[in-house]
Amino acid sequence: MTLMERLYNKVSQNGFVCVGLDTSIDYIPKTHKENKSIDQALFDFNREIIDSTKDVCAIYKIQIAYYESYGLLGMKAYSKTLSYIRKNNLLSIADVKRSDIAQSAKQYAKAHFSGDFEADFITLNPYMGMDSISPYLDFIEKKDKGVFVLLRTSNPGASDFECLKLKDNSEFFYTVGDKLKELNNKLLDKTGYGPIGLVVGATHKDEVEKIRKRYDNMFFLIPGFGAQMAESMNVYKLLNNLNGGVVNSSRAILKNYLNFDDGEDKIGYYARLKCIETRKEIENNGRL
């Protein structure tokens, strides 16, 4: 089975939620971190979240910044989390948003598609051009890996550059998307999708239908739901009949336990509950 088939099947079986492991030591209760090294505390927390959510989510996204910020110990937790995900036959996205000249991109590809930090998918920033993307193709084709490239990001400043108007009055990000679509079209498999996906935030409601239609064969990583308060209807429209993307939620899932008196003893349980709630909210509002 190809990577895209595995992801597609996970979405069909478990739903489209992508659990974001943006794990900060600040989110971990005192009782769960005292007498532990930082790497152990981060990893134990992640393991509890993974064990409790693996049958109600499609994939895990690990935001590298949260681990890098704790130095070597953070990166140890990052590596252990990725390998735990792999050992359990689950899927991972390393949110590393890389971008560089081809020679350096090749090293990034090696770093994040093999060895200590091996992930199934990574995120890329396309703004240095197509030669900053092509070095990843070797791993995509030979090692069955995938990428999600930033297209229309969820942050408030996203329009500063992504939406700059070109001479024909189109927005710049469509040029980026069209080039990536061309590349992805050569790699489609029987799911109808290919391993070059797009990051499309659900926070910009006016464009979601146009983006979904234009990039119909591209699998989306959709951030913005939960802590960034994107509307569930926007998410639904980006999902392409609920099987064309995964919806990331990080803080809302990891910190859900804080909303309950008995939360500290049931971190995984409340994360699981939030995953189920997230899926239901998006599915139900989409049906309206």
Ligand SMILES: O=c1ccn([C@@H]2O[C@H](COP(=O)(O)O)[C@@H](O)[C@H]2O)c(=O)[nH]1
């Ligand atoms: O456009 C983008 C691209 C990436 N992200 C990342 O997704 C998560 C969102 O976390 P929440 O806590 O659910 O808001 C985080 O890792 C971002 O770096 C994004 O938000 N928007």
